[in-house]
Amino acid sequence: MKNLTERDKKHLWHPLTQHKINSDMLGIVKAKGVILYDEHGSEYIDGIASWYTSMFGHCNEYILEKVQKQMEVLDQVVFSGFTHEPAVRLSEELIKILPSNQQKIFFSDNGSTATEVGIKMALQYHFNQGNRQKVLLAFEEGFHGDTFGAMSVSGLSVYNGPFEDYFIEVERIPTPTKKNIGDILFQLTERLKQNDIAGFIYEPLVQGAAAMKMHDAEGLNMILDLLKKHEVLLIADEVMTGFGKTGKYFASDHIPVKPDIICLSKALTVGLMPMGVTSCTQQVYDAFYSTDISKGLFHGHTYTANPLACVAALAGIELLQSEQIQKDIQRVIESHQEFGLKIKEHPKVAEIRQCGIIFALDLNIKMERYGSLRDRLFNFFMEHGLFLRPLGNTIYILAPYIITDTQLKQIYDTIELALDTVISDLP
Numbered sequence: 001m002k003n004l005t006e007r008d009k010k011h012l013w014h015p016l017t018q019h020k021i022n023s024d025m026l027g028i029v030k031a032k033g034v035i036l037y038d039e040h041g042s043e044y045i046d047g048i049a050s051w052y053t054s055m056f057g058h059c060n061e062y063i064l065e066k067v068q069k070q071m072e073v074l075d076q077v078v079f080s081g082f083t084h085e086p087a088v089r090l091s092e093e094l095i096k097i098l099p100s101n102q103q104k105i106f107f108s109d110n111g112s113t114a115t116e117v118g119i120k121m122a123l124q125y126h127f128n129q130g131n132r133q134k135v136l137l138a139f140e141e142g143f144h145g146d147t148f149g150a151m152s153v154s155g156l157s158v159y160n161g162p163f164e165d166y167f168i169e170v171e172r173i174p175t176p177t178k179k180n181i182g183d184i185l186f187q188l189t190e191r192l193k194q195n196d197i198a199g200f201i202y203e204p205l206v207q208g209a210a211a212m213k214m215h216d217a218e219g220l221n222m223i224l225d226l227l228k229k230h231e232v233l234l235i236a237d238e239v240m241t242g243f244g245k246t247g248k249y250f251a252s253d254h255i256p257v258k259p260d261i262i263c264l265s266k267a268l269t270v271g272l273m274p275m276g277v278t279s280c281t282q283q284v285y286d287a288f289y290s291t292d293i294s295k296g297l298f299h300g301h302t303y304t305a306n307p308l309a310c311v312a313a314l315a316g317i318e319l320l321q322s323e324q325i326q327k328d329i330q331r332v333i334e335s336h337q338e339f340g341l342k343i344k345e346h347p348k349v350a351e352i353r354q355c356g357i358i359f360a361l362d363l364n365i366k367m368e369r370y371g372s373l374r375d376r377l378f379n380f381f382m383e384h385g386l387f388l389r390p391l392g393n394t395i396y397i398l399a400p401y402i403i404t405d406t407q408l409k410q411i412y413d414t415i416e417l418a419l420d421t422v423i424s425d426l427p
Contacts, residue, residue, distance in 0.1 A: 003027060004039050022375075026382075031058035034403045036387060044387040045407050049400045052208070052240050054271030056319050057402045063270055063315040070311040079107065079304040086310035093317050094277065097249045099258040103282040106297070107275065107305040111239035111265035112145025114276030115201065117299055118261045119149040119168075121280060122199030122233040125287045128295045133198035137232065140172045143209030144201060144237050144263075153201050156209055171197075175207065176219025184219070185226060192230045199233040199261075200224075204251035205355050208240040211394035212360035214353045217254050224257035233284065234259040239276075243267040244320050244329055245398065247356035260284055270316035275309035328401040332357045335405065336397070339412045348419045350393075360396040361415075365423060367393040373423070380422050384414045 004027025014025060027039035034057060036044045049055055056063065074084060091105040106121075108114055119136065126133040138144075138153040145151070151160050152167035160167075171191075173184055191197070204220065207213040224234055236259035241251035245267070252259055261284060264277040288297050303309070319325050336359040343361060344352045350364035367373045367390075374390050381388045388395060388411075395415060399408070 004029075033057040033059075034400050034407055042385070044382060044385050045403075045410060046400065047381075047386055047388045047411050048396070048398050049267075050271055051266065052245070052398050053266045053269075055243065055245070055267045055400050056270050056316060056325070057400045058271065060270065060315075060319075062319065063272060063312055066315040067272065067308050067311050070308055074307045076303070076306055076308075078302075080300060084305075084307055084310075086307045086314065087305040090305075090310045090313050090317075093314060094279065097317065097321070098262060098279055099250065099252050101258045101260075101281050102262060102279040104280050104285040106278045106280070106299075107301075108278065108299075109301045109303050109306075110145075110274050110276050111263070112147045112150045112276075113301065114239060114263040114265045114278050115144040115153075115235075115237050116147045116149045117276070117278040117297075118235045118237070118263045119153065119199070119201065120299060121261055121278065121284055121297065122201075122235055123168075124295075124297065125233060125284055126198050128287050128290070133196050133232075134169060135197045136168065136170045137197050137200040137227070138170055138172050139175050139202050139207065139215075141175075141207055141210035141213060142172075142201070142203055142237075143207065144203075145239075154209075173223075175213065175215035176223060177216055178219065181216070181219040181222060185222060188223065188226055192226075192232070195230075197227075197230070197232050199235050200227050201235040201237055203237050204241060204255060204259075205246055206241055206251065206358055209391070211362075211391035212353070212358055212396045212398075214355050214360075221255050221257050224255065224259075228257060233261060235261040235263065237263045239263055239265045243316065244325070244401065245356050245358055247329065247333060249320070251355075267316065269309050269312045270319075272312040273306070273309045274303075275306065275313065325401050329357060331405070332399070332401065332403065332408070335408050339408075343412070343416065343419075346416070346419055348423055357401070358396065358398050360394055363393040363395070363419075363423060365393060376422055377418060380418050381414060384417070386411060386414045388415075 005024050008025045028036050029039050030037040034046055036046050106117055108117055136153055141155045143154045143156050153170050155172055174180055176184055236252050238250050242264050260281050262279045269275045288295055336354050340352045340354055343349055348363055349361050351362045353360050377390045
């Protein structure tokens with residue numbers, strides 16, 4: 001019988017893949033803790049928590065037990081006209097840990113739709129009040145998903161190219177630094193005089209798809225403060241940064257000015273199943289609360305607030321708040337800091353940066369985002385039992401909180417070995 005890699009080729013079309021160049025997909029048959037197992041018996045440390053989702057480890061027994069019990073009671077029910085205990089309880093628990101101005105929870109089914117809902121909330125908020133704000137503001141090099149609204153506010157053309165003629169109206173600003181914040185604030189002040197900006201969507205502190213590009217929290221706060229004074233809705237895309245990765249529950253916890261809308265997914269459901277959440281303030285919700293049915297938010301997904309996904313999320317929130325996981329987060333942060341002090345002096349390293357458990361280093365060579373050298377690095381890591389996905393010349397680590405010190409050392413040693421071998425002979 002053919003293996004998974006061969007069988008895959010007949011019918012499957014994979015994301016972010018040019019199949020004529022990369023035709024072989026590795027068959028994964030099992031995952032446990034921090035380890036992925038392939039069909040040939042090889043093991044890999046999941047150094048990116050499978051796109052930042054499985055933060056408490058794969059097949060976590062505590063989470064599985066909770067979801068299994070729920071499967072025996074209620075698996076799925078339409079969320080329009082009905083409600084259920086897991087959704088109600090999840091809303092209660094989320095509100096407890098979200099920034100204190102958040103009051104309402106809207107469910108969808110992935111990160112792109114969570115941001116799509118946030119964008120629609122911002123635009124319709126002004127529309128419902130008869131205002132003319134139709135422009136969205138976003139950071140350069142931001143990434144907010146693959147649906148049309150989310151693509152519109154994203155600034156990475158590698159994903160958007162064929163569709164840009166169909167986007168909603170978006171204007172972009174640089175991410176803040178101590179050098180450019182004065183210019184950004186001046187230009188924004190002038191731009192806001194037109195009174196047509198509906199909302200500002202931003203990845204707080206870390207831009208994931210932009211190769212873990214990090215920006216200044218103080219500068220971001222100044223931008224948010226200025227925009228809020230002009231009644232521009234603030235949309236924090238915490239799909240990647242949420243649930244502990246920055247050292248706090250949410251990246252927005254590092255910033256005094258709080259968002260009006262927050263988009264969540266990925267680690268929300270601990271890698272077990274898809275779900276998205278868009279939270280908002282009471283003020284945002286009230287703009288939709290009317291006897292006029294057309295002022296409602298007419299956006300819905302069949303699996304909205306799926307009970308199993310809600311229970312997985314509840315188990316994740318419980319673990320996130322546990323003493324052990326909080327200790328693990330601090331342990332990983334400190335471990336990355338020690339590695340950073342060592343690796344930043346390497347001749348092939350141009351820059352290192354860290355925010356919470358997110359660690360990134362830039363190589364001092366030019367590389368295409370999905371080019372041959374990037375593929376050489378990826379294959380080298382896999383050959384050494386490590387699953388990392390370099391973004392161009394950026395190598396980053398975003399592993400599950402439960403990763404052991406020994407496993408962290410293996411990641412660090414393998415990265416260092418790659419610098420000394422794979423790219424040692426490059427200019």
